[in-house]
Amino acid sequence: MKLPTINDNPFMKPVEWVSLALLCGLLLVVLPLTLDAFRLNLVGKYLTYAFVALGLVICWGYAGILSLGQGVFFGLGGYCMAMYLKLEASSVEATRIQSTPGIPDFMDWNQITALPWFWTPFRSLPFTLLAVVAVPTLFSVVVGAAMFKRRVGGTYFAIITQAIAAILSILIIGQQGYTGGINGITDLRTLHGLDIRTDGAKLVLYFVNGALLIACILVAQWVKRSKLGRILVAMRDKEDRVRFSGYAVASFKIFAFGLAAAFAAIGGAMFALQVGFMSPSFVGIVPSIEMVIYAAVGGRLSLFGAVYGTLLVNWAKTTFSESFPELWLFGLGALFIAVVLAFPDGLAGVWRQHVEPRLTRRKAPTQSPPSVPAALPQGAPAE
Amino acid sequence: MAVGNDRGLESALRRRLLMGLAAVPAAAAMPRLARAAGPPTSAVNTTGLAVTDTEVTVGILHSVTGTMAISETGAQQAEKLAIEEINAAGGVLGRRIKVIQEDGASDWPTFAEKAKKLLVNDKCAAVMGCWTSASRKAVLPVFEQYNGMLYYPTFYEGLEESKNVIYTGQEATQQILAGLDWVHKEKGGTSFFFIGSDYIWPRTSNKIARKHVENVLKGKVVGEEYFPLGHTQFNSVINKIKLTKPNVIFADVVGGSNVAFYKQLKASGIDLSKQVLMTISVTEDEIDGIGGENIAGAYACMKYFQSLKNPNNEKFVAAFKKMWGEKTVIGDVTQAAYLGPYLWKLTAEKAGSFDVDKIAAASAGIEFKGAPEGYVRIDPNHHLWSKTRVGRALASGQFEVVYESPELIKPDPFPKGYQ
């Protein structure tokens, strides 16, 4: 059997271009035209989770590193953004009634009289935009380096990331003078002077969010199709062989983990912008695991699936929790089990097995079946 | 001593009861008249709220699922009861109240999302809801932006005042100060040990309590400890309490931690009939889980106890149990939640309109004589004037009221000298 080489792989196959066009059309044309401002903002919020799911596709689906602490990076990104927005909302005039005007309200309640040093740089928008991506990514690289260099992986890694999520949420809640505690950072108003609360601004933010998401998909696609992506997959399936072939396995893992963290961080920042506040409830364990299910439902090997999976689960959550709040947890639990037992490739798998063959049979019966590299488990990536 | 006090209390209540009785039929009769000739919709609703000639829509926003569902159930039940009663008595301005309920799912962003839905999509004239400070903080900007009206039932840390919120619970000074004075005077409380869950309400409450103890009561605080929400191991801090030997343990531990704390306290040999413990976080609801025998003897500082003896309350307790079952208990927040719909109704009738701006402006000075806790009044700062009461927990899970502040206490969300 002839193994495909890098040169055989164009950046995207035709069917993937179609998928991309469909997704762009859905996110940027269909949804904005059909939904009212409220529902659209809701979709915008869900799409911020899709960034996390996208990162997990690379990190978990391709590189085999399951992180149960993605909420940490989502949260850090969101907090960086929220700190900037909060400082802008806490001008001296707006906070006249405080004992120390000009600092965020929750600091004033906690008898803090001067802005803490690590808040000061967040007065600058360029710094903030840099920090949104850099802080969580650096953190993930430090964590990743410490663990992967010592060959911690698999379930151990999952549990340690979970512990980190627990630690960070206790820290944020405990240091409420500096972080806003369990209330989070609330009442965010303007971004560089522009009111982010109006419907118009929300529409703009929705499109920015959509565009960023598509940009991230393209980056992920590039990683997936490059030699890098091949190594990640090889590493997932036979780590030792890759190591013995002379690759620095740890560095590749750190890269995948860092990329996932960067995606999650962008999502977090967009969340803070669109929803208008940031809360420590994203940093904990439960949301972190819930975000894994988005990727799993979409198909852990499918970039587009991550977006659809996120939308589907959140849509179901909103709908079911409105009409049958008691049943929602049963449904979510069953979803976890079903995705693992019956549909390990999620929506993307269903699409590939049942929908795509019919489409291609009708359109182009001569097209050769997708070539699956021999080393991959059955049903692995062949979008 | 206690008996004498109770007598005085009873006669005071009887006097109020007469006032209340006079008020109830009048209030019940008026809307029925109004219904016959309810003011036209164009007059009572100029801002496009969901008001028709026969109906007005009100939202209820509490957690039905998730960790907070335990606490929020009672509040939500009380609000439904109040709305049902109001509808049975003819509604508000001749219109039946229609309820749209949303689940905040114990998740603050979800609260914000649902609040927005209730205001933007459903155009609710008012929303009864939220429980934790975090959920209120999350929805507050939404209510201010879309100009909604929120009736918030929980006792909370203060430091907030909004045109769009009526706080039907106590802010921290109202809940704490009179109780500390009482424990100082009656139980000789001079040294205090503070123990709380680690979030803003216990920290702010303890801060106010500390200032009061140190500056006013001239006592001292021998320890102040916080534990993560859900913590279940308190043996170390109990040892610390034993070492520091405070006169008074002042506790604001919440949720599941409560159960562990009181069980371990009891097991460690601290006898609550000898050691004074004052809590501001345990109501009848919480005792259900803690077990009355584990907390009997502790003092709780609230504005309402289910055992309050006055006709308003007896009627309320009976109606509540009829609607939600004999076994339900009613805590402080449940009662405060019950006030929300009534206060809103009274305000709408005074303003002659459902418009949020008019309701907000007319709220100051609204009096509700039929409250189970007794007479209450809305201050211009949108908090309620209310009494502080101290109850002693009994093994049956109820409280025996041992003290009631003589006057209504003014709400002071930004207390000078306590910040």
Added chain:
Amino acid sequence: MLGDYSLGDLGAIFAMQGFAGLILFSVYVLMALGLAIIFGQMGVINMAHGEFMILGAYVTYLCTGFFQSHLPALFAVSFFVAMALAFAAAGLLGMLVEWALIRHLYKRPLDTLLATWGLSLILQQAYRSVFGAREVGVELPSWLIGSVQVTEAIEIPINGMVVMAVTMLITLAVALLLFASRWGKQVRAVMQNRVMAGAVGIDTDRVDRTTFGIGCGIAGIAGSAFTMIGSTGPTSGQLYIVDTFLIVVFGGAASLLGTLASAFSISQTQSTLEFFLSGSTAKVLTLLGVVAILMLRPQGLFTLKVRR
């Protein structure tokens, strides 16, 4: 902070504090034992471990309630009956889960994690539907309440001693089962080399099922014991899960001794820190310490040399 107290006071406090650490140690061991068997021996991550504990707690709640209303004379011993029932209930549910879910996933450990997380959500909602969202309190027989006065200043809580005794018994039983019984030999053989174990005639499916069942059953006992000191609500189980996993991982999976050692060091650290610092800070510092050590020594405190 210690300068103002007499030596006698200090001695008493250190004694009681040591005991508080031991109680915490017992709690941790009880939580971790079941998991140590399942995760350590089978490599399965059971995120629903906390929910199995809560099942035990609810069984205890029902059982003591039954004794109270129907057999008040035997109320004093109801706790032991409840523990046995908790073991049986959690164990049976565990075997059912293994048969329906886990056995399909032995080759995909990360997927068992997701599936059992789903299971935990379902169990939580089931508890909520059956027992209500409120926490329930288990009424203790009178002999379990209160403390023993050792000296004038030293008081030891009785329920703490019972928890310790239960922990010791269970640990002993598990150690005997694993290292002295035929079943234990089979479990260890299957863990070390599944194919070979099958080849020499061990019914690996059956061994897996009983192992998982026993692990879950022990969780049930733990939950039953915790009703003496903590709360029982539909979501209480989630509170334990991170701590439990960290203990097992920190000890080095697959090592019973490691689990004990890690539970001991974590509990003593935490209870000492809690005494000198605030509760939240103590928790963060302890967790940070554990994670830091795990980064330096990912295999945990104790490891078995196993050829894979």
